[in-house]
Amino acid sequence: MYRAEVFVTLKAVVNDPAGLTIRGGLHALGFESVKDVRAGKYLVITVDEPDEDHARARVEDMAHQLLANAVIEDFRVELRPEPALQSPSPARGGGQGGGGS
């Protein structure tokens, strides 16, 4: 079992109105050192695959087909083994509320 974290971000050449608006908000709060903000999507996908290579190949296939739009977005996948001992396993570490997009 593997837990994949997928980060979907707009390509560098694509304007990011949400990122620009967030940057404006940070400047208004006094964080003048902020030069750039890029907003994106974060997905956590648990897959039942025999090894890391298979898990990565499957998740990258998902990203190409659905999770990211290659016209405007790039993606990055981070993988780690997910112990499948306790069956209904809650998100590890807890306290993840509000992280969604």
Added chain:
Amino acid sequence: MRTGIVVFPGTWSDRDCAHAVGEILGEPVRYVDHRERDLHDLDLVILPGGFSYGDYLRCGALARFTPVMEAVSDFANRGGLVLGICNGFQILQEARLLPGALLRNSSCEFRCEWVHLRVEQSDSAFTLDSRPGQVLRIPISHGEGNFFADAHTLESLERDGRVVFRYCAPDGRVTAAANPNGSLRNIAGISNPRGNVVGMMPHPERACEVLLGGDDGLAVFRSAVHALARVPV
């Protein structure tokens, strides 16, 4: 003109489209469920506006994988007329039937207002009744209509005359002030190379009766009727 109007979970402009084509133009119309696979009885397929699948992940990303979109793709490749309006435009891009993508409006605001569109070419199935340079007044209603394509795609769209509509001032000048969402080159609508598939962000179906503010949108649907009369599909 036998017209099918595709209904996904979350579609909201289907009845307005049916009213425009069925009641105002008096052409036969039926709704097409997103699970259908057979479109052989149709001349025109409309993908109406709305929020298919809640706009989850990306606008149009999930609608693309429905059975009906496979059929729409075949239908378009056979030369059938396809019009994607607003969310329908987003779905056509996700399905790669049209190039580019629609980003969040540069203002980050949902824009619901009347705009002016300059007709850029009258070869597409949906602009036959218009002349190049003509200005149509039609409303928009979207949060993600900011047209984007890479430089190469943009050049080929321009070179091949596939930019169908541009946001403009009432006098037809294409200005930054007339651009409601940050679209590159004020692009509001494009076609495929054959001209039988058009996507546009503005809502022509909401501009079909003077009583409701204007009827410039009728030209889009009437053009389709004339395109079918001219070129057997």
